[in-house]
Structure formats: structure tokens, C-alpha cells
Amino acid sequence: MDAQGRGRAGGTDPADQWVFDPKTGSYELRLDRPGGPGQDSGQGSPPAALTDPSSPSSPSSGRSSFVSPRGTSRAPSGAPSIGKPRASGPDARPLPGQRGGGRRGGGGGSGVLPDRRRPRPKPGKSTKKKVLMWTGGTLAFVLVGGSLGAYLIYEHLNGNLSKVDVGIDNAPVTKGPVNILLIGSDKRSGKGNEGYGDDGSVGHADTTLLFHVAEDRSNATALSIPRDMVTDIPDCTTRQDGGKTKTIPGSKGVRFNESLGQEDRDPGCTWRTVENLTGLKVSHFMMADFNAVKELSKAVGGVEVCLGKDIDDPKSHLKLSKGRHEIEGEDALAFVRTRHSVGFESDLDRIKLQQQFLSSMIRKMKSGDTFTNPKKLYDLGDAATKSLTVDTGIGSVKDLTRLAKDLSRVNLKNITFATLPVLDNPADGRVKKTVVLDKPKADPLLAMMRQDVSLTEVKAKEKKKRQEADAKQEALLKGPKAAPAAVRARVLNGSGRMGAAQEAVTWLQNVKGMPRTSNGGNAVGGQKADKTVLEFAPDQADQARRLADAMGLSADALKETRAEAGPMAEMTLTLGADFSSPGTPVSAPAAPQKAPEGIQKVEADDKNICAK
Secondary structure, three states: OOOOOOOOOOOOOHHHHEEEEOOOOEEEEOOOOOOOOOOOOOOOOOOHHHHOOOOOOOHHHOOOOEEOOOOOEEOOOOOOOOOOOOOOOOOOOOOOOOOOOOOHHHOOOOOOOOOOOOOOOOOOOOHHHHHHHHHHHHHHHHHHHHHHHHHHHHHHHHHHOEEEOOOOOOOOOOOOOEEEEEEEEOOOOOOOOOOOOOOOOOOOEEEEEEEEEOOOOOOEEEEEEOOOEEEEEOOEEEEOOOOOEEEEOOEEEEEHHHHOOHHHOOHHHHHHHHHHHHOOOOOEEEEEOHHHHHHHHHHOOOEEEEEOOOEEEOOOOEEEOOEEEEEOOHHHHHHHHOOOOOOOOOHHHHHHHHHHHHHHHHHHHHHOOOOOOHHHHHHHHHHHHHHEEEEHHHOOHHHHHHHHHHHOOOOHHHEEEEEOOEEEOHHHOOOOOOEEEOHHHHHHHHHHHHOOOOOOOOOHHHHHHHHHHHHHHHHHHOOOOOOHHHOOEEEEEOOOOOOHHHHHHHHHHHOOOOOOEEEEEEOHHHOOOOOOEEEEOHHHHHHHHHHHHHHOOOHHHEEEOOOOOOOOOOEEEEEOOOOOOOOOOOOOOOOOOOOOOOOOEEEOOOOOOOEO
């Protein structure tokens, strides 16, 4: 950098010429400043503000000095010039003489310049200076523009989102298991949805998946629920415009897809239907329309699918040859809608295509540059938010991002797509239109999901870790039990049923002889809990065993803390949805460790699936 003037030759770091101005709160490029302290006397001395206590910008003067990015002080405007005489004193340091030895008035080496000297012309900006100035200015513009752009993008994506208040405002991320209800509506109204069947239709729950993620995020199961399955739809309360509520009566023995759209039912009605059907507590819902498939497939740059035969379906408009294809847009939508050219031409066969498509899309997003390419990331976010309707608990881009980050911890190899087992409905006779739940297969499958058992083989290390944890939990139940009268516990109600905590306390006191149990009201934050949990300290283990025995708790319901609690402290018993009534064991039967034979399932990392 320009070494023409005194104090600038050799060793001058361009970074030291960026100076912090406290008046503006930003860095400025000061090309007339010498290098920082530490230069030898032959190259110039630091400004007076760095050495002279009498300087206006010295620490004792009360005026702040500029601070360079490297932490060195710089004199602000108005400080004494380097070329002027300095106040004398014991701490004053002499200025070096000019290079070349020429001094008027015999002042060589005195450190004080004579009053009369020929003014030196100001040097013009060198090429390097100009480059640095342009670079700095451009960088500042990009940073400011980037910040503004990020804000505008955030506001834009937030504005894209549609929200429905279903009367349940769960936190975006929770520590326990997560159940996301994914609903694909066949609603025909709206941009991009026209031209598919009944124009103006309010739609149904045409495609429904319950995405269950284990508490430790080691595995996940995406359970498809057939739209034509006969089930019961419970009463549900919907929120109307203006804040009013409307309770819609339930229906018995109807198709599952009537849980949405029909009778003015909203996603909250599908939410409650799924909870009744599976015994799993839904955390959030996301609903998408036809347009979502088209736009998301474009945003990721196409999704690879495989066909075991040529398909020409005039109803879905899918026309593809046998083999592998990258599809997007209209072809992608046709692929997930077709059913008349595969298998037995049923909705169950279409579910298999949808599972293949979603598995491939997840692989594409995780393995490609979708999350590192700014344009692709924006296109994906824009397409997703435009097509999604969500609950209020995840009603912002920030909350959606938090949830996505949490769910991304699941390894792709441990994600399984499965279909809820069903049978042809005997009531249909020869014409097969609907299906009914196949309980012998469905019950163990749902039990595995409720107890976080993976449908895939998880890593050996994870398996061993879980087995060790299970053995430790079982050991907690073995050992001495305290006398019933010595049990101190506070009972919280997280079951979702009013009065459950008081019922349990009354029973424990009057039937089990535990007078030191008390009603603590609702669970923390008023949140519902899937499972009953007993929290206790190491020095309360004997009390915990007695209470667990009385309540019929299994080992996995016991949560031991690290710290000792003391003799007068209470344990905390939080009743979950698995608590039915006092005296009825809370523990559910152990789920099988292997998926039932004959269930339809697809592993997300399986690239060799071809529809036939």
C-alpha cells in the first residue's frame, strides 16, 4: 500500500487503515493514517493520542478514540496533527527527522519541525487505494442489501403460509416423540388446482400420512391411512371467522376421507380422527393441495421414479415408459394420482406410488445441493410455504425451521413408509368399494409406533445402547419398597381428561394408604402427555418402586434424576393419555420388536422399488 509518505513504508497493514468511528458506529477507510504502533523510529511514531496523556483522545481526556479492527486506537478528527509541535513533558516522545537528512534551520533529529517549510502536494490516490475503496464500498452495499433481502424473504415466506386454529397450540419442538399429520387435499379450487375432476369441490382427506418420530430421534415411521377405510369420525369443534366456534357432530361408519371438507370439517377434525384411530397424540399438521406436488418437485430439480412396465393412464394423464424417469410438475402430480394402471387399480396401489415418490424426494433433498444452493433453497421454501396450510403452533417460517431442524436428526436409513393394514369390507359384497381395519396386524404395528420401535434395523450401536438403557430401567423396579405411608408424591394431570389427578390421589390415599400424595393440578404448561411418567431422585428409589407397583407402571415410566432430593421432597407423577382409571395398570403390553408379517412397507433409502 502506497509507501510514499513518512511512516507508511514497509510493514503497513491495509487492515490497520480501517478505523472505527464511534459517531457513526461503523468502520471507515482512512488512507492518510500511518500503520499501527510497533513501528521503529525510522518509520514514524504513533499519533499523539496514543502516547501523550494530554491528547484530547487519550484515556484521561474523556474523549473516545477510533478503534481499528485490530484493536489499536486511532485519533479522531480534530486531534493534533502529526506534523505540529507537541506539548512538552517527561512523557513526550520526539518525532523522527525526515528521510534524506535535509533539515532547515539545523533541526535534524530535534523532533520539532520549523515553522516555515514548503507545502508538499497531496498525493493522488494510487490504484491499490481505489481498488480497496471500491471493494469496501461494494462489500458494505452487499452486506446491507443482504440483510434487507433476508428480511424481505422471511416476510415473504411468512406471508405465503396459511394457518388454521384447531384449538390446540402445541410448541413447535418438544422433547418427546413427535407425530406430524400430513394431509393431501383433493380440493379443486385455487390456482394450480383447477382442471382435476369436480371443479369447486371442497375436497377430502385424499392422502393422509402420520409421520411418527421416536423420542430419541433414532427412527421414524410414516404411516399411510387409506382414504376409503371405514371408521368413526368424532365430534370436533372448528373456529369460524370472527372467532366463533362451531361443533360439528361426528359420524359413524363412514369413509376416513370425510374427516376433512365434508360438513365444514377442518384439519382439526382429521387430527382427532387419527388420534382416536391410532392412539397417538398428534403434534402438528401440514396440509397441501395438488399444486404442492407440482411446485415442490420442480424446486428440487425433479424426482426419480421407477416403473416396472409402461403406463398410459388417461384419467391421471400419466404416460411413461418402463424404467427410471426424473419427473416434475404435471408428470409428478399424475404419478402420485394414478391407480388405474398399476396393481389392482386400487387406492392401496396408489399409496405405494406415493410412498416411492416421497422416499425419492427425501433422498434427493438430503443428497443433493438443495440445502446449500441459495436459489434451490429459496425455490423450495417459496413452493412449500405457498402450498402449505399448518396449525398455529408452527405458523411461522421460524417455527417451521425449528421443527425441520429437529426432525432432520433422523437417519434416512431408519425412515420407513408403511400402510395401515386393512381388509376388504365384507359389507360391500361383490363390489369392493371400501376397506376396514385389519386389527390383528394393525394393533401390533401401532403398538410399535407408540413405543418408538423402529420398523427398520437400526444401527447395532444404537440397539446396544437401547438394550442397556432398558436393562437399567428394569433394575430400578427391583429392590426394597418404602412403606405406603412414607411415599411423598405430587400428581399432575397430563391425560387430557378433567379430574384425573384428583381421582388418582383419592384412590392412592384411601385405597393404597398413601396420605402424603397430593394433587398438583395440570401438567407443566397445560400440555398433554402420551405416557405416564414418574420422576424421582436417587434417594427416593424405594418410594418410586412402591408407587410404581401401586399404579402398575412399567420400567420405562420411571425417570431418575441425578441430584438427591432430601427426605421431605416430593416425587412427581404426571398422568398421561395411557392412564384410564385408578386401579387399572398404566403399563401397555410390550410392543413386538419386529414388524408383523404381511404389512406393506417401504424403506426410505431403498432405490430399487419399481411400480408394476
